[in-house]
Amino acid sequence: MQLSINGRWVEADVEPAMPLLWVLRDVLALTGTKYGCGVAACGACTVRVDGQPVRSCVTPVSAVAGRKVVTIEGLGSASSPHPLQAAWIAEQVPQCGYCQSGMLMAAAALLERKPKPTDADIDEAMTNLCRCGTYQRVRAAIRRAAGIKA
Template identity: 60%
Template structure:
C-alpha cells in the first residue's frame, strides 16, 4: 500500500486494518505521534489527513491511502517551526510533553478553520486532547498567540 506522509511517498506492506499510528511509528519510524489510549479518546495520536485532525489509533492504514498525511515531524522544522509550535515553545505549554504532538496537531488543524477563536472555541476544539499535567491555561494562551500570528501572515 502506498502512503504519502510529510510530503514523501512510502510503500508499506501492512494489513489494511492496521492502525495508522502503528504504521507511522513501527513501519516508518516516525515516533513523534504518541500512543495514549488506543480508543480515540485522548488525542495523543492526532495527525492530519488532508489537513484535518484525526486520531491515528482508530484510522486504518487503508483509509489513509490517497490522503496527504502530516505528522508532528512534518508540521514545521526546528529552523522554521509552524506558528503553533513556536507559540507552544514561547508560552512553555509542555511539562512532561507526552501529549504535546497531538495537542499541536489538533490546534494547527483547528486554527486553519477558525482563525479568530474565542476561549470557548479553543476549549471546545481542544477538549478531546487530554493533558495529565493540566497545562490547559498555557495551552489556551498558545492557541491565542498562534491564531494572532497566523492572521498576521
Template identity: 70%
Template sequence: MITLSINGETREVDVEADMPLLWVLREELGLRGTKFGCGISQCGACTVHVDGKAVRSCVTPVSLVAGSEVRTIEGLGTPEAPHRVQQAWIDHQVPQCGYCQSGMQMAAAALLEEIPEPTDEDIDKRITNICRCGCYERIRAAVHTSAKGA
C-alpha cells in the same frame, strides 16, 4: 502494498489494511513523534492531519488514508523553521512532561486552519485532547498567540 503520502513524501508499506495508522507511522516508518496514549480515540496523543483535518490515528485503519495527504508532527515544522503553533508553544513554555504535546500541536494547527481566531469556547470544544499534566491554560494562551501570528 499500501501507498501513502506522509509529510509530502510517498511511502509504501506492506501491512494489513486494517492496521491502525498510528502503528504504521511509529513501527513501519519510524515516525515516533506521534504518541500512543489510550488506543481508543479518547486522549488525542496520536493526532495527525489527514487532508488537513485532525484525526486520531490509533483508530484510523491505514487503508482509509491511502490517497490522502497525511501530516505528522515531523512535518509540521522544524527546529530552524517552527510552525507558528510550535513557536507559540515555546514562547509560552507550554509542555510539562510533553507526552501529549505533539497531538495538542496537531490539533491546534488544524483548528487554526478552520477557525483563524478561535475563542476560548472554540478551543475547549474543538481541542478535546487530554493533558494529564493539566497545561490547558497555557495551551489556550498559546493558541491565541498562534492565531495572532497568522
C-alpha cells in the same frame, strides 16, 4: 500500500487493518506521534488527514491510502518552527511533553479552519487530554499564534 506522509509518497507493506498509529511509529519510524489510550479518548495520537485532525490509533491505514497525512514531524522544524510551535515555546506549554504533538496537530487544524478562534472554539476543538494539566497554557499559546491578545 501507497501513503502520502508529510508531503512524500511512501510505500508501506502492511495489513490494511493495521492502525495508522502503528504504521507511523513501527513501520515508518515517525515516533513523534504518541500512543496514549488506543481507544480514541486522549488525542495523543492525533495526526491530520486531508487537513482534518484524526486519531490514528483507531484509524485503519487503509482509510488513508491516497490521502494526505501530516504528522508532527511535518508541522515545522527546529530551524523553521510552525507559528504554533514558536508560541508553544514562548508560553512554555509542555510539561512532560507526551500529549503535546497531538495537541499541536489539533491546534493546527483549528487555526486553519478558524484563524481567530474564540475561547469556546478552542475548547470545542481541543478535546485532547493532558495529565500534566497544560490546558490553560495550550489556550494561551493558541491565542498567541493567532495574534489574539489575552
